[in-house]
Amino acid sequence: MSLIHKILNSRSDDDGNFFLLLKKILGFQPKELYFYRKAFTHRSMNKKDNDGNSLNYERLEFLGDAMLSAVISNYLFKQVPSGDEGYLTKMRSKVVSREHLNELGKDLGLITYLESKIPKKNFGDNIHGNMFEALVGAIFLDRGYNYCAKFIRKRVIIPYIDIEKLEGKIISYKSLLIEWSQKEKRTFNFEVYEDNGNDPVKHFAVKLSLDGKVIAKARATSKKKAEERASKRAYYVLQEHIEIK
Amino acid sequence: MSLIHKILNSRSDDDGNFFLLLKKILGFQPKELYFYRKAFTHRSMNKKDNDGNSLNYERLEFLGDAMLSAVISNYLFKQVPSGDEGYLTKMRSKVVSREHLNELGKDLGLITYLESKIPKKNFGDNIHGNMFEALVGAIFLDRGYNYCAKFIRKRVIIPYIDIEKLEGKIISYKSLLIEWSQKEKRTFNFEVYEDNGNDPVKHFAVKLSLDGKVIAKARATSKKKAEERASKRAYYVLQEHIEIK
Structure with a gap:
């Protein structure tokens, strides 16, 4: 050539x-x-x-x-x-x-x-x-x-x-969920693992389960962010199915 | 009805x-x-x-x-x-x-x-x-x-x-024209009159002539603005026909 x-x-x-x-x-x-x-x-x-x-x-x-x-x-x-x-x-x-x-x-x-x-x-x-x-x-x-x-x-x-979060009405979806699960006697679990896929930047993936069943997943560049993002998704899933305020 | x-x-x-x-x-x-x-x-x-x-x-x-x-x-x-x-x-x-x-x-x-x-x-x-x-x-x-x-x-x-004017390179087109006409021994004239047309706001119209021939017109809400606008138009007309810097 x-x-x-x-x-x-x-x-x-x-x-x-x-x-x-x-x-x-x-x-x-x-x-x-x-x-x-x-x-x-x-x-x-x-x-x-x-x-x-x-x-x-x-x-x-x-x-x-x-x-x-x-x-x-x-x-x-x-x-x-x-x-x-x-x-x-x-x-x-x-x-x-x-x-x-x-x-x-x-x-x-x-x-x-x-x-x-x-x-x-x-x-x-x-x-x-x-x-x-x-x-x-x-x-x-x-x-x-x-x-x-x-x-x-x-x-x-x-x-x-997220307008509510920007307004400061919701500081953290994770704490909102923890509070709710304690009150309702439900079991929440976060499973976090490193998941870089093909990305050059380090990523974390989270699986969030309620009573043993995965209800939301998320991926972000920090553990905290991934947990928060999964919690937000779970919050909206739960809002549709149960009364969560 | x-x-x-x-x-x-x-x-x-x-x-x-x-x-x-x-x-x-x-x-x-x-x-x-x-x-x-x-x-x-x-x-x-x-x-x-x-x-x-x-x-x-x-x-x-x-x-x-x-x-x-x-x-x-x-x-x-x-x-x-x-x-x-x-x-x-x-x-x-x-x-x-x-x-x-x-x-x-x-x-x-x-x-x-x-x-x-x-x-x-x-x-x-x-x-x-x-x-x-x-x-x-x-x-x-x-x-x-x-x-x-x-x-x-x-x-x-x-x-x-007008980029040049915004940059402060040209402060006023009117003074630029006056300067140029004095140097070139040309006669400039501004004819200003009130021209409200159907507008409820007071407007002024300007005719700008060079050696007796109208080369630019403009209209604005103040006499000064109308003169400046006509001068700017004249400046571009002259730039196309004569050397004016």
């Missing part, structure tokens, strides 16, 4: 892998890989486009941050018709908080695919949130507002947004 | 007028008048929907503010490929400043159509910007992101956004 063929093949293999990875993360097909390459490029690579403009994820953060805010605003506006401006603004800032965005980026393991000259262990926590914002920006440029909203619904709203 | 017919007729006349007004303001057809009715209703009317939720423009401001920010972010991102995050954030905050939004709402004369129990002269300047944001929110709910972006392009970006 000639050198040029080798380069072309490796290039297309690489694109193919990147495409599949993105498809898995996004939940739909990317069209133009160029935007996503940017979203996974750190400034330390010192890349420039043909016009000499920096080619890394930093500008995309600006765009993604604004799109995230727009999509979440629309969600909250519709979800809480009784909430006034002040309430909606407070809820939005909880959802798009630095801490929360870092968690989102970390859970998706975005840093694993980052091109960087700086060793990844040297980065602080904010890299995860920044990369998440940049990814949202890239999706907007590639597929427009509606796909961007679709991604945010799938990755932010469904798994993370 | 029966009473019920009278009511229905007056209702549909009213809707018809509101529809035409909106079409003029938006530059395209509204679909669902309900959202816009809200955008033109002040809290003093004390209106509620069937579920008891407040029916006025305040919550729409929250949504419109986020959409405005998203659309302007996308515009700036594409328009200034060399601008970093800090630059883009600064530019955006200039465009969506309270002062600027108030100007936009005032120029569209939105307050004229506001339903309110409080006399309109009692409102401060912020009502104009708030109503503008609410209108953007209503457009988003009625027609989605793309129409919302279209409206913002027509009403905010094209007539108002």
Whole structure:
């Protein structure tokens, strides 16, 4: 195989892998890989486009941050018709908080695919949130507002947004369940195990059983988060079947 | 004519007028008048929907503010490929400043159509910007992101956004033109007159002539603004025909 063929093949293999990875993360097909390459490029690579403009994820953060805010605003506006401006603004800032965005980026393991000259262990926590914002920006440029909203619904709203919890009415679903089971004399059990699957980031999986029967499962990057997520799911399962308040 | 017919007729006349007004303001057809009715209703009317939720423009401001920010972010991102995050954030905050939004709402004369129990002269300047944001929110709910972006392009970006001016490189197009004409020994003339047309808000119109020939016209709510706007247009006309820097 000639050198040029080798380069072309490796290039297309690489694109193919990147495409599949993105498809898995996004939940739909990317069209133009160029935007996503940017979203996974750190400034330390010192890349420039043909016009000499920096080619890394930093500008995309600006765009993604604004799109995230727009999509979440629309969600909250519709979800809480009784909430006034002040309430909606407070809820939005909880959802798009630095801490929360870092968690989102970390859970998706975005840093694993980052091109960087700086060793990844040297980065602080904010890299995860920044990369998440940049990814949202890239999706907007590639597929427009509606796909961007679709991604945010799938990755932010469904798994993370819980109005009652954001309002501080429910601090922890785990303690809610423990309290309820003690009162009702039911037996709850959490079985936690490490489950990395193909992810480069460490994950924990939880099986939550009630009287010996598994009623909810969850997976997250920490034991505590996985337990809480499984408890939330169990809470909604129980709400449908039994009176739990 | 029966009473019920009278009511229905007056209702549909009213809707018809509101529809035409909106079409003029938006530059395209509204679909669902309900959202816009809200955008033109002040809290003093004390209106509620069937579920008891407040029916006025305040919550729409929250949504419109986020959409405005998203659309302007996308515009700036594409328009200034060399601008970093800090630059883009600064530019955006200039465009969506309270002062600027108030100007936009005032120029569209939105307050004229506001339903309110409080006399309109009692409102401060912020009502104009708030109503503008609410209108953007209503457009988003009625027609989605793309129409919302279209409206913002027509009403905010094209007539108002000028990167060079925002950057402070050009303070005033009027002084730029005066300077140039003195240097080039050309005669500039501004003819300003009141021109209210059908607008309830006072407007000024300007004709700008170079050596006796009208080369730009503009209209705005103050003499100074109309002159500046005409100067900006003249500047671009001259840039295309003559060397003006």
